[in-house]
Amino acid sequence: MIVGRLTTPDAGALYFLRDELRSEFLAEAKDCKTSVRQISKNIYFSAAGTRQFWVLDYWPVMRINFTSVAHAAKELRRIAKRWMYVGGENFRRGQLIADALKIKKRGLLQFPVESMAAGVGAHAFTLADKETLLFTSNPLKQSYAGGVARFHEDRTGPPSRAYLKLYEALTLMGLNPAAHDVVLDLGATPGGWSYVAAELGARVLMVDRAKPDENLFRKFSRLEFKMGDGLNPPAEWLQSATYILSDMACEPAKLFASVETWLRLPRVQTIVCTLKFHGVSDKGLIRRFAQIQGSEIYHLWHNGHELTWVWRR
Numbered sequence: 153m154i155v156g157r158l159t160t161p162d163a164g165a166l167y168f169l170r171d172e173l174r175s176e177f178l179a180e181a182k183d184c185k186t187s188v189r190q191i192s193k194n195i196y197f198s199a200a201g202t203r204q205f206w207v208l209d210y211w212p213v214m215r216i217n218f219t220s221v222a223h224a225a226k227e228l229r230r231i232a233k234r235w236m237y238v239g240g241e242n243f244r245r246g247q248l249i250a251d252a253l254k255i256k257k258r259g260l261l262q263f264p265v266e267s268m269a270a271g272v273g274a275h276a277f278t279l280a281d282k283e284t285l286l287f288t289s290n291p292l293k294q295s296y297a298g299g300v301a302r303f304h305e306d307r308t309g310p311p312s313r314a315y316l317k318l319y320e321a322l323t324l325m326g327l328n329p330a331a332h333d334v335v336l337d338l339g340a341t342p343g344g345w346s347y348v349a350a351e352l353g354a355r356v357l358m359v360d361r362a363k364p365d366e367n368l369f370r371k372f373s374r375l376e377f378k379m380g381d382g383l384n385p386p387a388e389w390l391q392s393a394t395y396i397l398s399d400m401a402c403e404p405a406k407l408f409a410s411v412e413t414w415l416r417l418p419r420v421q422t423i424v425c426t427l428k429f430h431g432v433s434d435k436g437l438i439r440r441f442a443q444i445q446g447s448e449i450y451h452l453w454h455n456g457h458e459l460t461w462v463w464r465r
């Protein structure tokens with residue numbers, strides 16, 4: 153339990169978003185009847201604390217009032233040893249607090265990323281104003297609080313930049329397919345996601361209506377391609393899969409119906425699907441995906457007008 157003279161519990165929630173999706177975020181807040189207040193260019197606060205999906209990160213937050221940089225650092229140190237600072241308003245003052253806490257600057261991530269040791273909490277803060285800290289011990293994106301995830305890029309291997317979405321989703325989930333896994337990649341062409349799975353050693357079955365990059369088959373012997381409809385793959389392709397991935401350019405409502413059947417497959421342990429929207433997204437449908445037990449929805453740093461739905465058995 154956090155005890156602090158100046159700590160106010162239940163302050164509310166913070167939402168981190170990107171410029172291009174501000175209208176989605178605000179429409180979602182309206183839909184949830186959540187009143188949000190902008191506290192920084194891309195950070196919003198709500199006293200109600202409702203979870204929203206069109207955000208790079210979501211934090212239940214508490215508040216500390218402070219009088220000096222040393223005071224802020226002292227209060228934070230009382231709460232936890234390790235902190236992340238995500239920038240925001242009053243950046244220079246925030247950075248001085250980060251320096252006092254000896255927070256290291258984040259470098260580029262090298263995929264596959266080792267997951268954080270169990271039991272290490274993820275604490276992060278930003279400044280609401282010169283004398284108010286907002287902090288969390290439970291950011292949605294945990295070690296990637298704030299939602300920015302930049303990787304060392306592989307510019308020669310994968311045939312499309314879509315691979316970065318899968319790098320990020322797997323990193324957030326803290327798991328990767330391995331040699332014993334069978335990955336069914338639906339809507340796989342040209343092959344960025346399949347490249348990632350095959351490079352990790354998994355057997356990969358690619359499905360698409362269009363042919364993938366042929367170079368992939370020269371590099372990976374455990375990779376196969378089948379031409380077909382990824383929304384209705386034959387049972388024999390589904391039955392052996394331990395991972396189902398879908399980056400299909402398709403209606404999320406149609407994908408939902410397919411996902412419901414995939415959840416019943418006995419061998420599947422993990423599903424990762426991109427939900428792609430044209431025009432304003434269907435918030436009710438997003439909530440239906442979110443309600444599937446064992447699942448989470450992320451708006452990834454590498455997503456466009458998309459959300460990424462992940463499920464683990």
Ligand SMILES: C[S@@+](CC[C@H](N)C(=O)[O-])C[C@H]1O[C@@H](n2cnc3c(N)ncnc32)[C@H](O)[C@@H]1O
Pocket residue numbers: 311312313314315338339340341342343344345346359360361362380381382383399400401402
């Ligand atoms: C964004 S691309 C996928 C990129 C891929 N993940 C990568 O890393 O290279 C979307 C793909 O979905 C495929 N697609 C759309 N609807 C499909 C369907 N019903 N069945 C199979 N493939 C589909 C398209 O042909 C296209 O190749």
